[in-house]
Amino acid sequence: MKRLHTWAIALSLVGIAIGLAGCDGNTTTNVGELEFTNPLHIPPLLEPTVDSEGEKRFTLTMQPGTTEFFEGKRTPTWGINGSYLGPTIRASRGDRVAFDVVNRLPERSTLHWHGMLLPAKMDGGPHQMIEAGATWKPHWTIEQPAATTWYHPHLHGKTALHVYRGLAGLFLIEDEESKKLPSEYGVDDIPIVVQDKRFKGDGTFHESMDLTPFGMLGDQILINGTYDPYLKITASQVRFRLLNGSNARAFQIGFSDDRSFALVGNDAGLLQEPVSLNRLLLSPGERAEIVVEFQAGEETILHSFAGEDGIGNGEFDLVKIVADRELAASAPLPSRLSAEPSIEASEDATVRKFVLTTESAINGKPMDMNRIDEVVPAGAREIWEISNRGWDHNFHIHDAVFTVLDKNGQPPAIYERGRKDTVFVPNGTTVRVAVEFGSHPDPETPYMYHCHLLYHEDSGMMGQFVVVEPGTEAQVSRRLSGSGMEHEH
Template identity: 55%
Template sequence: MNRRTFLALAALSGATGTAGLAAGCGSGTGHHPAPPPLDLSTPLRIPPLLHPPADLDGVRRFELIMAAGQFELLPGKPTTTWGFNGAYLGPTLRAGRGDRIAMTVRNALPEASTVHWHGMRLPARMDGGPHQLIAAGHRWTPTWTIDQPAATTWYHPHPHGATAKHVYRGLAGLFLIDDDHDAELPTGYGTDDIPLILQDKNLDDHGRIDGDPLKGPFGILGDRILVNGTYNPRFDVTTTRLRLRLLNASNARMYQLAFADRRPFHLVATDGGLLAAPVETGTLALTPGERAEIVVGFDPGDNVVLRTLDTGIDIGMGDLDLIRFVAAEQLRPAPGLPAGLPAPAPIVPPADAKVRHFTLSGRDSINGRPMDMQRIDEVVPAGAVEIWEVENSTGASHNFHIHEVAFQVLNAQGTPTGGHKDTVFTPAHTTVRLAVQFGPFSDPVEPYMYHCHVLRHEDAGIMGQFVTVAPGTESAVPRTYAGPAHAH
């Protein structure tokens, strides 16, 4: 592996060739039949695309309804699941840089929830964290203007103490951001630009979701893998190249992705947008919440499986096949892969950048303190670039997500490496240094979150909150949350 490849992959996952995130713990409860051998023959479900035209006032209006429904996670075995605008998962939302967004989220669930726009740069009041709770039977109407580079972001619930359960039941979806300066990459949604939402589930004999997402040190490690809610999936390839938008929407599982024939592919984007140039590799690590975009080539008649490799400790399951790609005998040509990509500018901390240190010392706290909804842990000047040091002092792996921001991993010399991200792998007994770029939004009351994105850990208390305020006013900001309950 050359230096450039190593740095790009290290920025994506915190390390390369590392062991699985969930360290062989906590595979759920109850009896689960051994999954039968897969033939990967079920047509891949592509989430519907929701891309409304702008109104005369220039606003794109979206509506999402959170509700329970019936969905066949296993063929012929309908079960109760939760979803957005349907029984399971949600539509892929699409908008462009500069678009004004008006969102209506209706909660038809039997309990309160939230919707967090993971990876979106927006004001804290619109972020959908645990303070923006939507009561059952009520709605939430956030508005914002998209002002960030092209990226694959996503949305999911974030109610404090219940995120793992709500996501595990099916509440998740992609939110794609376009940019006028986007690269010449495949853009035919569902044809050559393919979303792949990766999840693992424990399913009982009746195909029902089983297991307690909060049981055990890591929560759920499922024995069956779903892609876009499809078990045993296949995708029919009609072009010589595909752009795959990968999302790890699992509660705890880390994926070490590779094609069965070990064909190379090119990493073109991480959480926060495009890389400066495509990086050729044969494996890709994704921890929960992380996204990546890759471009892979196909020849006529190809029949190849994308799998996650055995890390040696993930409950002894060996390699797991995810999806089969079957290429037609005649393929439409795709444009060549560009040598350079319009990546966002590197995030370079100033010489006097403030350094903040966060220690993950267990399964329920950061810096020795469990999450407290009424405590503001950090106050940051809006627009700042800081250095955050995330130390994992435990023998188990974690990862770390910061709301609103973009960051880059720093090497030992303090130089940013790889692409923009918002979620990073933090292996056991390591410290990851981040150059963190905060947005311009100032609000001394409503906080953003930072937390481990292993959802069992987030719910248990490995989470803190910060506000961004007008520079120079940090000392005047109260460290106690002063906002309303926000039940809508």
């Protein structure tokens, strides 16, 4: 419980306001510095092999390499099936999927499927460690609606460093409803993975994960691993799948010309109908799907506007978008998107409360790999109340989908409605969510809930829960008998 608490003491001694990103109060920006000279890299779609029974098998290899973000400078990086980031996986609701996750890194890691509803042994959290040189073989059936999910390491104590070096990628779930939206990958269906970095003069990463009280806050932006990018588009409507893949920074997403766009999906699936916006906030780990209209020959910049002090302190140009002189006509946006019902909890639903502060803990307890903090019946709907009494945090729950009920008693922002698995919890805020859990009982293998600011997570702001057969909760041991992995350093 010491690491974040040490920051709090140090900042109070020197009289620095703890809400200031980078601890100097200045707004970090790249506006006016970019020339938009590099074509935006589109992560390739990973093709599976398909066996006689229809199971789709994918191979993902975690490996070290070097990447040229800046001309003439090679940055040591980690990637999946390449030197930086990983390929995009695409599968459909109802598919049976299997993976060979090969670890060619010089140390052990994990690979977690963020946003997936799946058995705990397949979740890829800190209990599913992949030793250097080993191969992990998870498999499951996709039993959830269309969504933009992602994958990244989740080893306790080193998640921040492993993600920062480049281990992450998108996992797209499709269904019949999602196919009514722009769906030609790389043409009118574009992934946008936003990450902030700090570079040294020789082009290597600055790797101090505890650079600020929030962790690493960078001053340069990579989009899909591309620095200073532009994107040429050829369709009149383009679907952007936005992922905040950063360690700590939040982004206020919009466009430089302040145009409106249609929000069509959140973390865990499509909205029931499109919502017109010109701004949305994404904290680390959150996703959003937007559809944007373009006119032939026009240009605009996907932009992150300056937010409040803390993890939103910064203003950045992200990627320049250049429309072709002739654009293919897109089908009209459907007025109804998803038939999935809203997640609601009954009046007598179980209520669980979680308090976040400046300590490396939840409810005063730092992460313990051998302790079960909560026991949840399979398929339950509960109300979780998350109160933040410290720095900016957010909150992610594995094997679950939730609806944000309110923030400090007020309705959530429009962009926070719909199906989610991660929510921003600013300092001084209490958030209530109605949570629906998965249906894979396993009393001996836990899922995680945690702050998704990765330095906070690594420092101990994480807890564990198991999903069990309803009615057996009292029989479940709150200790794992020697099955926990040690904390990585």
